[in-house]
Every structure is written in structure tokens, then in C-alpha cells.
Amino acid sequence: MIAAVLILYLTQSPNTLTPAERAAGWHLLFDGKTLTGWRGLGYDSVPTAHWVVVNGAIKKIASGDVPRVADGRPLVGGDLETRDSFADFELSFEWKVTPGANSGVKYNVSETMSLAQGGAGTGGGPTHSALGFEYQILDDDRHEDGKLPSHRTAALYDLIAPIEKKLLRPVGQWNRSRIVVRGNHGEHWLNGQKVVEFELGTARMDSAVAASKYKTIPGFGQKRRGHIVLQDHGDEVYFRDIKVRPL
Numbered sequence: 169m170i171a172a173v174l175i176l177y178l179t180q181s182p183n184t185l186t187p188a189e190r191a192a193g194w195h196l197l198f199d200g201k202t203l204t205g206w207r208g209l210g211y212d213s214v215p216t217a218h219w220v221v222v223n224g225a226i227k228k229i230a231s232g233d234v235p236r237v238a239d240g241r242p243l244v245g246g247d248l249e250t251r252d253s254f255a256d257f258e259l260s261f262e263w264k265v266t267p268g269a270n271s272g273v274k275y276n277v278s279e280t281m282s283l284a285q286g287g288a289g290t291g292g293g294p295t296h297s298a299l300g301f302e303y304q305i306l307d308d309d310r311h312e313d314g315k316l317p318s319h320r321t322a323a324l325y326d327l328i329a330p331i332e333k334k335l336l337r338p339v340g341q342w343n344r345s346r347i348v349v350r351g352n353h354g355e356h357w358l359n360g361q362k363v364v365e366f367e368l369g370t371a372r373m374d375s376a377v378a379a380s381k382y383k384t385i386p387g388f389g390q391k392r393r394g395h396i397v398l399q400d401h402g403d404e405v406y407f408r409d410i411k412v413r414p415l
Contacts, residue, residue: 197396275396323356
């Protein structure tokens with residue numbers, strides 16, 4: 169089954185939907201040409217100094233030598249969020265990183281909460297940085313975060329580590345990821361393999377939040393209708409074939 173799904177993705181052109189996908193309720197969040205449907209978190213438009221469309225992909229422009237907070241994010245960020253918000257959904261996307269890069273796809277994001285907290289998770293952090301659950305995207309081998317299981321690629325960042333034997337493609341190659349949220353249940357998938365599973369409101373999840381950088385944020389671990397966000401961690405990364413299906 170996994171092999172069949174991968175063959176389908178390899179033969180289908182990115183940033184398109186098949187008739188079967190349309191019938192199943194999928195729609196594109198990125199048309200491959202423009203950033204229509206997106207804006208910067210806390211902005212009315214796209215922060216073009218941070219994001220650009222190149223060869224059918226959304227490119228995060230490297231920030232260069234700018235002031236940063238302790239975890240490496242730019243002090244003045246440029247997270248890119250969907251104008252629409254989602255409750256129960258399945259999200260599918262492709263991504264690739266450059267050597268040493270760090271990024272993520274966030275969901276369950278409240279823009280109001282993010283702006284109030286500065287997006288830091290502990291208060292007083294960077295501006296225009298989303299506060300929400302994060303599907304971590306990382307060069308596991310070169311980035312310092314790769315030393316922490318809950319900070320590696322496909323983790324529910326700082327909360328739940330992915331399985332150890334995940335199918336991760338080398339830096340510079342495209343990976344396919346999925347996020348599934350239905351009620352209090354969540355899943356992370358990587359290249360056809362489920363790597364994280366969680367249930368909100370359980371002792372396991374409550375303990376994970378209490379031990380994380382988010383422990384001081386009231387309501388962080390609660391389910392909400394939220395935006396989907398491409399993270400600006402300052403590094404050059406690429407996203408494409410971003411599609412969502414409400415559940």
C-alpha cells in the first residue's frame with residue numbers, strides 16, 4: 169500500500185489535483201505560481217522579503233545575519249499562514265531543506281494567541297512567529313536540534329518524538345508529509361509511514377505539554393480551529409504540492 173501511494177505521488181505533477189482527489193474533497197492551498205490564499209502572521213499581505221515562489225515551490229528566503237532569539241528564530245520573523253482556518257482536516261505537502269536548515273509546518277494556530285505571546289512559547293519572543301502544534305522539518309544530521317528526539321524531523325515539536333526508523337530522504341530531496349487531525353486525535357506521516365500519533369486531553373499529552381517550552385501558555389494543548397503555517401526559522405527551505413481535505 170505504501171509503495172502504491174508513493175508511485176502515485178511520483179507520477180502525479182505537483183500542485184495539481186486528480187479527479188479522485190477533487191471528488192474526495194481535497195483542494196490546493198498553493199497553485200504553484202502565486203501566494204494567493206496566504207499572508208504573513210500579523211500582516212495583511214505576504215512578507216516578500218521572506219517568501220517567494222520559485223519553480224513551482226514556495227521558497228523561504230534565508231534571513232542571513234539578523235538578530236535572533238535563543239532557539240535560532242529571527243527576532244522579527246515572517247511566518248506564512250493560510251487565510252483560511254481549519255478544525256478537522258488532512259493536510260498533505262512536500263518539502264525539502266538545505267544543509268543545516270530548520271523549519272516546520274504549524275497547525276492549530278491561533279493568531280491572537282501568537283501575537284499576544286510574541287510567538288515564543290514562553291512570552292517575550294520573536295514577533296510574527298506562530299504559536300501552535302508543529303510538524304518539525306529539519307536537517308537531522310547537521311542541525312543542533314537533531315540531538316533531541318522531540319526536535320527531529322516529523323516530531324510533534326518539543327512534545328512527541330517520531331519513531332526511530334522513519335523514512336527520511338536526504339537533504340536536497342523532496343519528502344512527502346501528512347498531518348491528520350480529527351477531534352482530539354492527531355497523526356504525523358512521513359513518506360507514507362505514520363511516525364507520530366497523539367490524543368489531546370490524555371495524561372500522556374498533558375504531561376508532554378507540562379514538560380515543554382509551552383507549559384506557561386494557557387490553553388496551548390487544547391483543540392481549536394486554527395491556521396496552517398509555514399515557519400520562518402531563518403533558513404532556506406522549500407514547500408510545494410500543499411493540499412488539504414476537511415474531515
